[in-house]
Amino acid sequence: MAQGQRKILVVCFGNICRSPTAAALLIRALASRGLGAHYEVTSAGVGAIEGQPAAPLAAAVAAAHGLDLSSHRARRLDAAMAQGADFLIASDEVVEDLILRIAGDIAVLGWHVDDPYGGPEEEYRAAFTVLQGLVTEFVARLP
Numbered sequence: 001m002a003q004g005q006r007k008i009l010v011v012c013f014g015n016i017c018r019s020p021t022a023a024a025l026l027i028r029a030l031a032s033r034g035l036g037a038h039y040e041v042t043s044a045g046v047g048a049i050e051g052q053p054a055a056p057l058a059a060a061v062a063a064a065h066g067l068d069l070s071s072h073r074a075r076r077l078d079a080a081m082a083q084g085a086d087f088l089i090a091s092d093e094v095v096e097d098l099i100l101r102i103a104g105d106i107a108v109l110g111w112h113v114d115d116p117y118g119g120p121e122e123e124y125r126a127a128f129t130v131l132q133g134l135v136t137e138f139v140a141r142l143p
Contacts, residue, residue, distance in 0.1 A: 004038070005037070005038060005039060005040045006038065006039050006040070006086040006087070007039070007040050007042070007084060007085045007086050007087070008023075008026060008039055008040070008041045008042070008085065008086065008087040008089070009041075009042050009043065009044060009081060009082065009084075009085035009087070009088050009089065010022040010023050010026070010041070010042075010043045010044075010089045010091070011043065011044050011045065011046060011077055011082075011088065011089065011090050011091065011095055011099055012043075012045055012046075012090075012091035012092075012095055012113075012115070013045055013046055013047045013048075013091075013094070013095055013115060013117075014045045014047055014048050014049070014052070014074065014117060015043055015044050015045025015048035015052070015074035015075060015076075016045070016048070016052050016053070016054050016055045016058065016072075016074050016117070017054070017055050017057075017058040017115065017116055017117050017124070017127065018058075018091040018113050018115065018116075018127055018131065019043035019044065019045060019091060020043050020054050020058065020069050020072040020074075021054075021058055021061075021062050021067070021069065021127070021128060021131055022043065022089070022091070022111075022113075022131045022134070022135060023041045023042060023043040024062060024067040024068075024069060025067065025131055025132055025135040026039075026041045026135050026138070026139065027041050028066075028067065029135050029136065029139040030139060030142075033139060033142075035139070035142065042075075042081075043072075043075070044074075044075045044076065044077040044081055045074055045075070045076060045077060046076075046077050046095055046098040046099060046102065047076075047098075048074040048075060048076040048077070049074060049076075050073075050074060050075060050076055051073050051074060052073065052074040053069075053070075053072060053073060053074075054069035054070075054072045055117060055124075057116070057121050057124045058116070058124055059072075060121070060124075061121065061124045061125055061128045062128070065128065065132075077099065077102055077103075078102065079102055079103045079104065082099055082102060082103035082106060083103055083104075083106060087109060088106065088107065088108050088109065089108070089109045089110075089111055089138075090108050090109070090110050090111065091111055091113045091115070092110075092111070092112055092113060092114075092115065093110060093112070096108050096110045109138075111131075111134050112130075113127050113130050113131055113134070114126070114127060114130075115127075
């Protein structure tokens with residue numbers, strides 16, 4: 001991480017659908033506003049299996065929107081990761097509760113994004129659309 005960068009950590013359950021997609025969207029949105037050098041964006045999962053690639057449908061939907069998740073590998077959230085983030089974003093209320101169990105009483109920004117894992121492509125597209133809106137709103141509020 002470059003000196004002076006702020007950390008944005010997006011967390012979902014398995015770190016193979018919502019959080020890697022959100023991280024890719026954040027990186028692109030920050031770069032388009034000229035803020036990319038000021039933020040380090042990563043993702044993790046409260047129940048992630050370390051090293052898992054992005055879910056195939058998540059990767060396909062992201063690719064259809066110009067995002068490449070092919071190099072993504074899942075990471076399991078730990079307390080140090082959570083506590084080291086300047087902005088900690090949970091993909092839903094269950095994930096938010098689990099983050100607090102893992103990391104203690106810390107500030108978490110709660111987003112509500114239905115987990116598409118195991119569902120049809122339409123659910124992945126719907127999650128992508130919701131994430132895109134949340135990312136746009138979040139980046140617009142950054143200084």
